[in-house]
Amino acid sequence: MNFKLSAVxxxxxxxxxxxxxxxxxSSSIDQSGSNNTASVLQxxxxxxxxxxxxxxxxxxxxNAGVQQVANVGNAVSTIVEYSGANDNLSQVYxxxxxxxxxxxxxxxxxxxxxxxxxxxSTSSGSVIQSGTSNTGFINQSDGSNQFASINxxxxxxxxxxxxxxxxxxxxxxxxxxxxxxxxxxxLTAKQTGGNDRATLAQAGNGNFLETLQNGTGALNVVNGSxxxxxxxxxxxxxxxxxxxxxxxxxxxxxxxxxQTGSSxxxxxxxxxxxxxxxxxxxxxxxxxxxxxxxxxxxxxxxQIGDRNYIxxxxxxxxxxxxxxxxxxxxxxxxxxxxxxxxxxxxxIGDFNTASLLQSGNSNVANISxxxxxxxxxxxxxxxxxxxxxxxx
Numbered sequence: 001m002n003f004k005l006s007a008v009x010x011x012x013x014x015x016x017x018x019x020x021x022x023x024x025x026s027s028s029i030d031q032s033g034s035n036n037t038a039s040v041l042q043x044x045x046x047x048x049x050x051x052x053x054x055x056x057x058x059x060x061x062x063n064a065g066v067q068q069v070a071n072v073g074n075a076v077s078t079i080v081e082y083s084g085a086n087d088n089l090s091q092v093y094x095x096x097x098x099x100x101x102x103x104x105x106x107x108x109x110x111x112x113x114x115x116x117x118x119x120x121s122t123s124s125g126s127v128i129q130s131g132t133s134n135t136g137f138i139n140q141s142d143g144s145n146q147f148a149s150i151n152x153x154x155x156x157x158x159x160x161x162x163x164x165x166x167x168x169x170x171x172x173x174x175x176x177x178x179x180x181x182x183x184x185x186x187l188t189a190k191q192t193g194g195n196d197r198a199t200l201a202q203a204g205n206g207n208f209l210e211t212l213q214n215g216t217g218a219l220n221v222v223n224g225s226x227x228x229x230x231x232x233x234x235x236x237x238x239x240x241x242x243x244x245x246x247x248x249x250x251x252x253x254x255x256x257x258x259q260t261g262s263s264x265x266x267x268x269x270x271x272x273x274x275x276x277x278x279x280x281x282x283x284x285x286x287x288x289x290x291x292x293x294x295x296x297x298x299x300x301x302x303q304i305g306d307r308n309y310i311x312x313x314x315x316x317x318x319x320x321x322x323x324x325x326x327x328x329x330x331x332x333x334x335x336x337x338x339x340x341x342x343x344x345x346x347x348i349g350d351f352n353t354a355s356l357l358q359s360g361n362s363n364v365a366n367i368s369x370x371x372x373x374x375x376x377x378x379x380x381x382x383x384x385x386x387x388x389x390x391x392x
Contacts, residue, residue, distance in 0.1 A: 026052040083107040
């Protein structure tokens with residue numbers, strides 16, 4: 001942010017225009033209450049500009065600022081603070097650009113909104129907050145055709161002390177973040193380069209979700225949803241044409257998803273409580289699926305190579321499953337239902353296939369395949385069973 005709002009008791013309105021004769025600058029400010037500050041600077045040193053800015057404030061001790069610098073084309077900024085709107089700070093900074101838009105709406109108290117769009121070409125940005133003590137940041141830097149939205153639903157945020165942060169650097173990126181019906185949630189999305197998309201939603205209390213995308217070409221997609229309490233999720237993508245989906249409708253779950261390479265898909269769902277899931281993909285054309293429906297489950301999925309597939313499902317209590325594949329065209333499938341089950345499957349080589357189904361109590365399985373073209377099919381039903389398969 002290249003400007004600072006001064007803390008004065010009276011309303012201060014500054015609208016400056018240094019544009020050419022072809023410019024169509026406009027500014028409209030409406031303030032009601034006391035200790036409000038509004039500052040608008042529109043400065044266009046290029047041949048033409050279509051700047052417009054509107055600030056509406058109602059309440060007390062509000063700050064709002066708009067700075068639209070040197071654009072050829074459109075630049076639109078709107079800040080609205082209603083319904084009490086106490087202790088709000090809203091700032092919009094749009095730099096040398098073409099066709100920029102930013103909209104901040106705060107309703108409630110102690111809200112902060114901050115949209116900063118730098119070099120820009122066809123950027124948007126929107127912060128909508130309804131509730132108290134909410135914070136939303138959007139920072140879009142060098143890119144082009146970028147879009148970011150915080151609290152994107154029709155009902156906005158309903159909760160207290162929620163936090164959302166979006167940072168984008170690159171081209172053709174898009175982020176949509178929704179926080180609703182909860183408190184003390186935190187969302188962070190960072191995108192660098194490439195053609196990235198992220199859609200994140202939180203409804204519950206004490207959830208944390210962070211995504212990091214670094215694309216190198218084709219579209220990368222992340223979908224994350226947390227609807228329980230005290231869930232933690234991390235999603236990291238580096239490559240192109242990657243897809244990751246994380247769903248946590250339970251409570252006290254932890255998930256860590258990592259993808260590197262291209263044309264890979266990963267899906268992790270945790271519908272119970274106290275589950276821990278980790279999924280890692282490094283390579284091309286891979287698929288991994290993990291579904292945990294019980295409580296206190298632990299699963300670790302790892303794929304290194306090309307054209308590998310993992311299907312994993314856990315249900316019950318205290319299940320533990322680990323699947324690891326290193327090579328190409330390997331297939332592994334794990335299904336556990338019951339309690340106190342443990343399974344470890346490892347495949348190193350090419351064209352290996354392993355499948356395990358456990359149902360009952362106190363089952364233990366250990367399967368390891370090294371080399372090429374091994375196949376193993378296992379089924380356990382009952383209790384106190386043990387399977388050990390080793391193929392070299």
